[in-house]
Amino acid sequence: MQTAVVICPGRGTYNAAELGYLGRHFPDAALLRRFDALRAEAGQDTLSALDGAERFSLARHSRGDNASGLIFAASLGDFLAIDRTAIEVVAVTGNSMGWYSALACGGALSPENGFRVANTMGTLMQQALIGGQTIYPWLDDDWVPRPERKRELLDLVATIGAEPDKQLYLSIDLGGMLVLAGNAVGLEAFEKAVPPVQERFPMRLGNHAAFHTRLQEPVAAAGRAALPVGMFGQPNQPLIDGRGNVWWPAATDVAALHDYTLGHQVTESYDFTRAVTAAAREFAPDLFIVLGPGTTLGGAVAQSLILAQWRGMGSKADFRERQAETPLLASMGMPEQRPLVTAS
Template identity: 70%
Template sequence: MKKTAVVICPGRGTYNKSELGYLKRHFPDPALLESFDALRRDEGQPTLAELDGAQTFSIAQHTRGDNASALIYAATLGDFLSIDRDEIEIVAVTGNSMGWYSALACAGALSPENGFRVANTMGTLMQRALIGGQLVYPFVDENWMAQPERRQTLLAKVDEIDARADHLLGLSIALGGMLVLAGNEAGLKAFEQEVEPVQQRFPMRLGNHAAFHTALQAPVAKQGREQLPSELFRQPNLPLIDGRGAIWWPDATPTEALRNYTLGAQVTETYDFTQAITIAAREFAPDLFIVTGPGTTLGGAVAQSLILARWLGMDSKTDFQAQHDDKPLLAAMGMAEQRKTVSKGVTE
């Protein structure tokens, strides 16, 4: 019997030094990859083959929005195409932040080429504008136990800073046990100075990230709507769970509404990844959550989201690990050993 799975597509910040060469190692369709590079050449951008095949990883080059979005989209789609469909039935697709564009293509609401066009265009527009920034700060403890009062206190601090003159700060992404905050430099700096440093690395500023999922991105969303026509969007083949936890169903999706969300609220309002995972678990009850590559960082946020949802009665990291050891709940395709359990071909 096939295992059922929800596929989860990662967002920005997941193609890093250890991912260099990921497309060369794993992408299953050279002709499709070349079609992506043809679009990049037309735009005067370095090709994915050049970026992925570079001798060394460059933070300045590889993490720019116009390059990172294209690399991540291609790596995600390649992994999705590599899932062994003889063994695994994909019941829904979701993603984190720019992973929404990848999810649209994986679910069939955009063709692979049009999905690349959307991801590349939005990444390029955001890089050109580079409005504001992002930081990350946890509200759960190191055993990932929920602390709703602490979360409420932190969000009250965010609201208080945002209310100050010339300060902008808001919740960008609800990412499991993490708050991803976005705003202008004054807002971000005030938060960094006024909260307690924890786990020796938080609050952590995210390099080359703009104030994603806030009203500051309204000009980028407007440009996206001007450049990406309605005709790109179509009915999905698989259910899609968006950044509000809403489900877009095959044969019942108003495609204009899907475009309006993708190039509107998805860009300018909080992305609730935690809610998306909660809905994925409760509505589809999959045997497995598959996190495509690149990278390995999103698995923790998925696990934390399941714990916050009290999925299978879990309420801590210890519970999740015990459950996962008994019957694996999560397969991260960016990890070689876990990739083998869901991929129809292992390439090294």
């Protein structure tokens, strides 16, 4: 039996290619109906209607109040589909809103309460839509760590953010990428100050707010008012948060977990790189499983493992060689990798 750390994706992972993902993969029709009922009670389109739409609409499907529920359900469905006769899950983590999915996969929230948390926070962020995000790489195409480049970019972020009219912060440390958040003038200043790379960066993220910054304090406060601590419980799997901290079964302060989830996790930088590093070093799994939807998080996981010098890897070539020999990473959103972790 293989051991595995499970990783839940965040916003931006349900796109045109993922339309119909729940219809293709969600394993529990009764649970999906319960999610649909919660959406209907709130006056929102059901997940079944969104996922079953004739065509993907960026304006409709990427909105926080729709995307969060779709992504949460897709991730939870994939978690339920993992073949437990072949794979022992030893810990769960996530990227950004993937923390809400991780809480449900790890048992600290019931599936319904996990859905309530993800859907409520996505709705609150969409209603407020404070600031935005842009993404920029600091690793080159070969993924060889160049920490001096990262320092230069973070110094630039600090310089811009210190100007009176500009707000700019590190939102997510995402492997070889920096996800930055701030107000419009702060984001524009950064985008003008850096050279275009890989023909697509810097890339502004549509329908994204300034997640994981102090700009989200009003959203965090509204979330705490709407989502009581009684929804939370002891996890049944170790949970690794956006600081690399582990919440252990039978040893978790549930009130502190609630406070982190609807406080620090919303208003401070999310260090996904550190979470993956902690997962590798603390649990030394045979495999990292990235749940769907989407296929974009696998690169950040691989880059984070390289930055952690996991199993001696120091570049993209090293990772590809190891992956070809014995897979270290399985992305359930990829049809060719999904069978590695699911029953036939």
